[in-house]
Every structure is written in structure tokens, then in C-alpha cells.
Amino acid sequence: MVTGSPDMKSSKHHGKNIQKIRVYMNVKQEALATDLGLSQQGISALEKMEYIDDAMMDKIADVLGVSADLIRDFDERNVINNINNVRDCSFSDNSINSVAGTFNPLEKIVELYERLLTSEREKVEILRNKSNNE
Structure with missing residues (x-):
């Protein structure tokens, strides 16, 4: 589901980018968690991860209404x-x-x-x- 990757090519921190976009859009962790079928603690942990796999990134992007590339490169x-x-x-x-x-x-x-x-x-x-x- 969500994994850290030591061989990641980008220096972008996916979790921090998700957090910034979520905050800018005034979406609470609880709301995002509900839409993704996770707990609030799961979202908190996710936002601390440097790398998030493509499948989860696509789900998050869909819920936030942005592209996955925008999150990766924010x-x-x-x-x-x-x-x-x-x-x-x-x-x-x-x-x-x-x-x-x-x-x-x-x-x-x-x-x-x-x-x-x-x-x-x-x-x-x-x-x-x-x-x-x-």
C-alpha cells in the first residue's frame, strides 16, 4: 500500500506535499481518511512518509481533486x-x-x-x- 523506497529518484517528500495541498484546500485529516478508508492516524503516518507508491498516490490525488504529478512535484x-x-x-x-x-x-x-x-x-x-x- 504505502512504502518507503530507498532507491527513490526524486528528493520531493510526498507526504509533506500531500499535507500542504490538504491544508491549502482546507481538508482535515479525518475527512481525507474517511474518503480513503483509513484512520486519521493513518493519514498522519502517510504525511510523514517521503515516498508513497503510485496506487495510493492516485487514490489520494483523486480524493483531493488534483493530479498525482502535482502532489509528487509540488x-x-x-x-x-x-x-x-x-x-x-x-x-x-x-x-x-x-x-x-x-x-x-x-x-x-x-x-x-x-x-x-x-x-x-x-x-x-x-x-x-x-x-x-x-
Whole structure:
């Protein structure tokens, strides 16, 4: 299921990446554990593992609604750099260039996470309603 691998090629810590993404999405360990059929302690142990096998990574990615590659390669610095560099993109209507002087990457990160949180809350509500109707 979940194993450590001494011959891992990547220096990324899968468990820490899962934890960061889970926290950014405001998903509690208990909720993730329920969706994966694990205990909260199992999720805690999983988040301490440097390497997580592909099958488990795919399950976690599916539950969190992200790709497994995003979890494996997650890097906060790259996320911030990508947001900072968005103003360097050119759009046909030049809309991004008109706000380049007032662009605040932290506000964009907060906005993104608020949208993700709203989406997750809607999913939880739909699942609750579905389970109550069964």
C-alpha cells in the first residue's frame, strides 16, 4: 500500500506535499481518511512518509481533486513564481498588462484557495445530501 523506497529518484517528500495541498484546500485529516478508508492516524503516518507508491498516490490525488504529478512535484516556490510570472504572459486584449503594477501574488493565492475551499464545501454538502437520501 504505502512504502518507503530507498532507491527513490526524486528528493520531493510526498507526504509533506500531500499535507500542504490538504491544508491549502482546507481538508482535515479525518475527512481525507474517511474518503480513503483509513484512520486519521493513518493519514498522519502517510504525511510523514517521503515516498508513497503510485496506487495510493492516485487514490489520494483523486480524493483531493488534483493530479498525482502535482502532489509528487509540488513546490510552493514554483507556485508563487508562476503567479508572479503571469503578468509576463501576453493576451490579445492586453488585460493582464493593464494591472501589472497593482498585481499582488498573495491576494491571488488567497483568492485561489477561497475558490477551492468553496468548491470543497459544495462537494461535501452534495455528498452529505446524497448519503442522507440513501
